Amino acid sequence: MEDETYVRRRRWSSQEKRAVVEEALKSGNVVGTAKRHGIQAQQIYRWRERLEERQEPATFLALSVAPEPVTPSPAPVLDEDSKDCRPASVPDRSPRVEIVLSCGRRIIAEGAFDTDAVLKLARGLEAFR
Secondary structure: OOOOOOOOOOOOOHHHHHHHHHHHHHHOOHHHHHHHHOOOHHHHHHHHHHHHHHHOOOOOOOOOOOOOOOOOOOOOOOOOOOOOOOOOOOOOOOOEEEEEOOOOOEEEEEOOOOHHHHHHHHHHHHHOO
16 A cells, blocks of 8 residues: 555646647547646547537527529410410429438428427437437
């Protein structure tokens, strides 16, 4: 017992942890960054995971809405013998929602769908990143 040395644990503030994680990400060398700060590389990975958990919103997912490209159709031409002067009918389209997740996955829902179910699915897929 006399030969053992007591190593005091160091307390790191949130700003210090964030700075070390950012340094490791910027340099691309987690092991070298860990050695410079006198910690294990695994500690940097844990800090990074915890910081990412805090930054992710709990209730909203980022998505972009883009209009569906519309191909122009030629205007209808009525022949002189036609007595029907009503405009041409426009085909009904079912509603469509496309969600692009941060990992690149896409969720496309067409027609009648349960919004809550689609959001739960998107959150579940985001959790697997």
